[in-house]
Amino acid sequence: MFPLVWVVVSCEDEINQKFFIHHLKTLLQNTERGDNWCIIGDRHKGVEKACTDLWPTVGSRFYCNHLNVNFKNVFPRPKIWQLFWLAASATSPFTFGKAMKQIQKNKDATRIWLANLGDQRRWSKHKFDTTLKCVVNNTNLVESYSLTLGLIDLDQY
Structure with missing residues (x-):
């Protein structure tokens, strides 16, 4: 990429x-x-x-790193952040479902927040369109450019 x-x-x-x-x-x-x-x-x-x-x-x-920053602002618990990344990086429906079940146990609002993201094809690897030949949903490349131009506040990370 x-x-x-x-x-x-x-x-x-x-x-x-x-x-x-x-x-x-x-x-x-x-x-x-x-x-x-x-x-x-x-x-x-x-x-x-x-x-x-x-x-x-x-x-x-x-871009899931950006989603994660927003997620952390709403749900300030490290365990939930780990589950978010498990769901976002899941490559199978089984792994995704497992992460979502754990998320649901922790807080209903978390599940609603994730549901409001819309189509899972836009943020979870298990639903990615394989014809795009791209499995990326988190890359530091975006931050590198944004940091170079001064568009990102490092304190948000």
Whole structure:
């Protein structure tokens, strides 16, 4: 996995996100892979809307390190964090189910939070679309670029 493009905009609004996705789609669809790409994002509403409106057939995933930061803010217990990673990195329905059963024992709100993430194909490996040839849902590459540009506060990690 490697980044293909990077954009610097005045703000992360819907107009700028649509501008970015439009040009990314135009660039990538002319390759032999067509729509067989995977966009890994942080659940930013503008990116979600831009992809839905302009490129609904592209694969997309959530960046689980970002999800984990949000998860830790709501559920400040290390055992729950371990179970989150077990569910996110599960490569079989059995392992995923086992993690989810443990999560349900700990707190109902945790299960609801995870259910609100939507489609498991976007955050748990056991449901990933194998045609995308990408099994990544957590990478430090994103942080490296963001840290270089000063876009991430190290205290959140």
